[in-house]
Amino acid sequence: MSSKRIYIQEVATRDGFQNEARFVDTDAKVALIDRLSACGYAKIEATSFTSPKAIPALRDAEAVMHRIARRKDVVYTVLVPNVRGAERALSCGVDEVNLVMSVSESHNRANLRMSREQSFVQLSDVIRVVGQTDVAINVSLSTALGCPMEGDIEPTQVLGWMQRFADLGVQGVTLCDTTGMAYPSQVGALCRAARERFASLELTLHFHNTRGMALANTLAALAAGIDRFDASLGGLGGCPYAPGATGNVCTEELVHMLELEGYDTGVDLAAVLDASALLPELIGHDVPSQLLKAGRRLDLHAPPCVGADGLPTQNALAQTT
Amino acid sequence: MSSKRIYIQEVATRDGFQNEARFVDTDAKVALIDRLSACGYAKIEATSFTSPKAIPALRDAEAVMHRIARRKDVVYTVLVPNVRGAERALSCGVDEVNLVMSVSESHNRANLRMSREQSFVQLSDVIRVVGQTDVAINVSLSTALGCPMEGDIEPTQVLGWMQRFADLGVQGVTLCDTTGMAYPSQVGALCRAARERFASLELTLHFHNTRGMALANTLAALAAGIDRFDASLGGLGGCPYAPGATGNVCTEELVHMLELEGYDTGVDLAAVLDASALLPELIGHDVPSQLLKAGRRLDLHAPPCVGADGLPTQNALAQTT
Numbered sequence: 001m002s003s004k005r006i007y008i009q010e011v012a013t014r015d016g017f018q019n020e021a022r023f024v025d026t027d028a029k030v031a032l033i034d035r036l037s038a039c040g041y042a043k044i045e046a047t048s049f050t051s052p053k054a055i056p057a058l059r060d061a062e063a064v065m066h067r068i069a070r071r072k073d074v075v076y077t078v079l080v081p082n083v084r085g086a087e088r089a090l091s092c093g094v095d096e097v098n099l100v101m102s103v104s105e106s107h108n109r110a111n112l113r114m115s116r117e118q119s120f121v122q123l124s125d126v127i128r129v130v131g132q133t134d135v136a137i138n139v140s141l142s143t144a145l146g147c148p149m150e151g152d153i154e155p156t157q158v159l160g161w162m163q164r165f166a167d168l169g170v171q172g173v174t175l176c177d178t179t180g181m182a183y184p185s186q187v188g189a190l191c192r193a194a195r196e197r198f199a200s201l202e203l204t205l206h207f208h209n210t211r212g213m214a215l216a217n218t219l220a221a222l223a224a225g226i227d228r229f230d231a232s233l234g235g236l237g238g239c240p241y242a243p244g245a246t247g248n249v250c251t252e253e254l255v256h257m258l259e260l261e262g263y264d265t266g267v268d269l270a271a272v273l274d275a276s277a278l279l280p281e282l283i284g285h286d287v288p289s290q291l292l293k294a295g296r297r298l299d300l301h302a303p304p305c306v307g308a309d310g311l312p313t314q315n316a317l318a319q320t321t
Numbered sequence: 322m323s324s325k326r327i328y329i330q331e332v333a334t335r336d337g338f339q340n341e342a343r344f345v346d347t348d349a350k351v352a353l354i355d356r357l358s359a360c361g362y363a364k365i366e367a368t369s370f371t372s373p374k375a376i377p378a379l380r381d382a383e384a385v386m387h388r389i390a391r392r393k394d395v396v397y398t399v400l401v402p403n404v405r406g407a408e409r410a411l412s413c414g415v416d417e418v419n420l421v422m423s424v425s426e427s428h429n430r431a432n433l434r435m436s437r438e439q440s441f442v443q444l445s446d447v448i449r450v451v452g453q454t455d456v457a458i459n460v461s462l463s464t465a466l467g468c469p470m471e472g473d474i475e476p477t478q479v480l481g482w483m484q485r486f487a488d489l490g491v492q493g494v495t496l497c498d499t500t501g502m503a504y505p506s507q508v509g510a511l512c513r514a515a516r517e518r519f520a521s522l523e524l525t526l527h528f529h530n531t532r533g534m535a536l537a538n539t540l541a542a543l544a545a546g547i548d549r550f551d552a553s554l555g556g557l558g559g560c561p562y563a564p565g566a567t568g569n570v571c572t573e574e575l576v577h578m579l580e581l582e583g584y585d586t587g588v589d590l591a592a593v594l595d596a597s598a599l600l601p602e603l604i605g606h607d608v609p610s611q612l613l614k615a616g617r618r619l620d621l622h623a624p625p626c627v628g629a630d631g632l633p634t635q636n637a638l639a640q641t642t
Contacts, residue, residue, distance in 0.1 A: 015641075140642045148621060149621055176642045180618075184582060185581070185582050215537040242615035294562070298473070298502075300469060319369060319432065320561065321400075
């Protein structure tokens with residue numbers, strides 16, 4: 001078995017919570033992040049320094065960042081849309097800023113209300129400001145594996161945007177399967193091309209489980225040498241185009257599979273499951289996580305009650321395959 | 322892209338319906354199977370000739386088999402627990418009988434109320450009776466990739482039971498991940514071993530998505546040369562050990578991924594999705610299928626309304642990654 005290190009980056013308190021109707025109380029956010037900080041993640045995307053009007057769910061970004069107990073072995077990153085957001089984030093001493101734009105024009109306009117070129121100018125300004133500090137910069141490229149309005153995205157488009165940001169000196173790029181359109185062979189090909197061309201960039205894959213393929217896509221990314229994945233506790237995240245759909249790849253399901261495959265995630269799966277179990281009360285509804293319902297594969301069950309003949313006193317199951 | 326043929330076997334009307342509290346009316350079962358017959362499946366597990374007391378949901382097995390309109394290009398198989406069930410099935414002119422026992426002793430006792438050796442004797446009797454006809458025989462080995470009571474199952478155990486049934490002349494064996502305990506590297510190893518030792522057996526993999534890994538496990542099985550999969554419309558199936566858990570691998574999600582990966586499933590995905598959309602009314606609740614909510618990856622969406630500036634008149638999304 002391999003014991004290759006895989007880096008897990010938690011996004012539930014940003015990508016998850018921003019999608020929730022109910023405002024999660026600042027105390028609860030801080031308590032959750034503090035709990036997650038002890039779980040062994042490489043990185044936690046704690047919140048977003050967007051306009052409180054645009055994303056009221058994360059309007060308490062400063063308070064959250066000031067009040068969490070930060071661990072030295074965890075990178076605390078935050079989403080930042082513009083220079084104003086970057087200044088707010090820097091004033092909180094974040095470790096990294098995460099910038100976002102879409103590879104597809106339609107999605108960028110719908111998501112950010114500007115063209116891709118306008119986004120690039122705006123993010124270049126952010127990179128100039130943050131580049132004067134020792135805070136790391138990551139760029140998340142949305143719709144890198146498909147756009148819900150334009151369909152397929154040419155890998156050359158993705159690599160082209162990676163190049164433009166690499167030229168500006170960013171440390172990392174995240175390829176985002178924003179609405180769960182990725183499929184394994186596509187993921188493998190894009191990841192191989194990206195790794196080959198940008199060997200020195202920290203490369204993250206960000207999957208959504210919208211069409212059930214998040215873990216299959218993860219296998220394809222692993223085979224292409226990817227060692228860094230975003231994931232969301234409980235599978236929080238949703239998809240604006242598919243009401244009721246599953247969200248981001250579920251952290252506990254990702255870690256569970258990676259551990260079974262022999263990888264070293266550094267993550268304490270039991271602690272993550274305990275944290276995930278707190279979510280339904282925080283957000284007011286069930287979470288997509290299947291692992292939370294079913295337990296780990298070796299969380300065993302007692303046999304049914306048996307009679308004097310050693311057989312179950314009633315047919316607990318019936319012809320299940 | 323490969324255009325290798327993959328055979329899809331629908332189990333929703335057996336493995337799915339047997340798990341439902343609500344009795345699905347015989348007319349509705351017949352209508353659904355007739356609809357599925359036009360979808361391009363290689364095989365449909367139509368019903369189960371178990372005792373009506375044990376599985377009341379499938380008490381109308383004869384009526385279903387007599388009333389469906391059978392197509393020559395589809396194999397109609399039925400679950401059969403014993404000689405009595407086999408005689409009932411044969412009287413309906415089934416194409417195949419599917420026998421079931423567990424690789425693990427505890428699960429066999431819980432599921433079938435007898436020891437594995439008793440099951441083997443009983444199924445040997447069935448094979449003797451059916452072997453005198455031209456009806457095919459498949460054996461489904463439950464808990465082949467893990468037992469919810471005993472944990473890990475040694476591959477040698479699985480191969481040993483396969484050998485005993487191969488020696489009795491069965492045509493096919495299904496390796497069942499009954500409670501979703503399989504993981505990709507384990508699946509790959511078992512499938513390679515089984516294919517190598519039993520090259521002439523028709524080998525099926527039967528996955529459950531209990532812990533989210535069904536499609537990842539499918540990739541591993543494909544890589545090991547497996548070309549035949551059970552799947553359940555809408556993801557029906559559930560798990561007795563995990564209330565509310567996802568059931569069998571979802572047919573439409575499996576076919577969707579296989580087609581994207583370039584395989585030829587023969588299945589009409591649009592027709593399968595139409596059929597899946599009928600399930601919630603039939604069974605009285607939502608189904609696990611994510612694809613039914615989200616649509617296929619290239620079922621595109623219109624951009625949000627735009628103003629004179631070509632930008633959305635409101636922020637339809639907001640900083641989604």
